[in-house]
Amino acid sequence: MKKAALHNLGCKVNAYETEAMQEILERSGYEIVPFHEKADVYVINTCTVTNMADRKSRQMLHRARKMNPDAVVVAAGCYVQAKAGEVDDCVDIVIGNNRKHELAGILEEYWRSEGEKKEEMADIIHAPAYEEMSLTRTGEHTRAYIKVQDGCNQFCSYCIIPYARGRVRSRRMEDVVSEVEALARQGYREVVLTGIHLSSYGIDLGGGEDLLALIRAVHGVDGICRIRLGSLEPRIVTEEFAGALAALPKICPHFHLSLQSGCDATLRRMNRRYTAQEYYEKCQLLRAHFDHPALTTDVIVGFPGETEEEFEESLAFVDKVDFYETHIFKYSRREGTKAAAMADQVPEQVKTARSARMIALGRRKQQAYEDRLIGTTVEVLMEEAVEREDGVYQVGHTKEYVKVGQKTTENLSNQLINVEIENRLQIIR
Incomplete structure (x- = not known):
């Protein structure tokens, strides 16, 4: 029996896909071992969201080769999809996004070809359909992440992900519900609906299938007590949407709304499709329908052209919204994006100083939210x-x-x- 080890880098969608690939290998007769042990096959599901993610992806590929020079090293996912020409010689098989479900078959072809290097890449920008993968269990024992959507049509000026993941492709609602039902039978009490751009779920399906319809369908699954949502775009939060969620008792009042900046000028350069005031109104809508919901967000500091005044405006906005958690990222220049070619790139030391101030504010807000729970x-x-x-x-x-x-x-x-x-x-x- 051949041994396989898998390692995940990046987001919850990547983590879901890594666990799905593990189940594919198990069903094909592989013994799964920890990544630090000697294996016949190493599968690294890579990430490319930042330069650091690229570097970590390369490091893990080289680490796998060092652990067993005779092993088959498989590089899968976003880094190899976006940067196929940069993949090192230490890799034997390259599998892009939308081909991960073929992992077992690709490995069998590799064995039959006696080690001929293989590159299995789809034209991800024009990928027509969602890549169906599913789980019967997850690494967590109480909470299961469910991938329901892939790809993104937004093309924010700083983001490489549409080029690595392609356009929006939604999973069929019946397949999502079937997986949730199977996990409920395994004893899972909570599910988290996640995707690359979750708010876009259903736009490619037609027939009235959208995120709210999906949530309602999952809400009907017996045994599931909680439904949590992955990252949402602010514009999906309407009076109808917030009211409908509030009417579903299994919905967790924990909403992650991507912000990126609280300054309108910066938002325009980012190609974000809302203003700070519109974003604030969405937060207030959620607070009108839920009692003290946990609102969390992402903020980028040091975006090209961000002046000190623009940063102060963003900082003041984050203070005003009063988030439970704020995830801070220093802008990372990504070749192939519009932002990479913008003038007035912010020096690293300035980004670091701004990040520290935003992090300090986020910690104070988190402490205040948590302190409110004492005595309840x-x-x-x-x-x-x-x-x-x-x-x-x-x-x-x-x-x-x-x-x-x-x-x-x-x-x-x-x-x-x-x-x-x-x-x-x-x-x-």
Whole structure:
């Protein structure tokens, strides 16, 4: 029996695909071993969202080759799709996006050809259909991420992902529901609907299938107690959308709305399709329909042309919106994007200083949101036991995705428990 090891880089969509490829190999008779062990096949699902992601992808490919010089090294995913010409000689098989479901067959062809290097790449920009992959289990035991959509039509000026993932392709609703039903039978209580551009779900399907229809279909699956949504574009949040979500009791009031900048001039250069005021109104809509929802976001600092005044405007906007969590990224120049050719690239030391200020603000906001929970009782989906200095805690997440612990040695895994938060120690970072 051949041994295979897999390693994932990047987003939740990549993680889902890596687990799906693992199941494909298991069904084909491979023994799955940890990535640090000697294997006959190493599969690295690569990422290209930043220059650092490219570098990490190359490093992991070289690490695999060093662990077993005789192994078959497979490079899959976004980095090789976008940068096929840069893939190192240490790689034996290159598999682009939309061909990952063929992994087992591609490996068999490789063995039959006695080691002839293979490159299996689709024309991703014109890929006509969603690549169907599914899971019967996930690395987590209580929460399952479900990929429902691939590709993006937005073409933000800083982003390489449309070139690596192609245009929007949506998974058939019946396939999503079937997978959720199977996971519910396995005991999963929570699902997270995710995609490259989740808000675009259904635009290629027609027939009234959109994200809200999908959510309603998943909501009807018995055994699933919570539905969490991946990153959303602000414009999907309308009065109808927010009201419909609020009417579904399984929906978690935890919404990640991509911001990127709180300055209108910067948003225009980014080719983001909203203003700061429009974004703020969407946040207020969610707050009108949900009691203290956890709003989280992404912010890029140091985008080309960002002046000190524009940064201050963005910082003040983040302060005004009052996010629970803010994920800060320093702008990373990506060849092949419009932003890479823009004038007035911001020096690295300036980006670092701006990032530090935004991170400090984000931490204060997170602390304030969490402190509000002290003295309240919250529902927690328990996940694991954590040993701390003052004893053993059973730890899980609230619907708002705040990590909370209850001091007890009783095994509460995969149970929904009402926890009274008496002090700060019960909020786990």
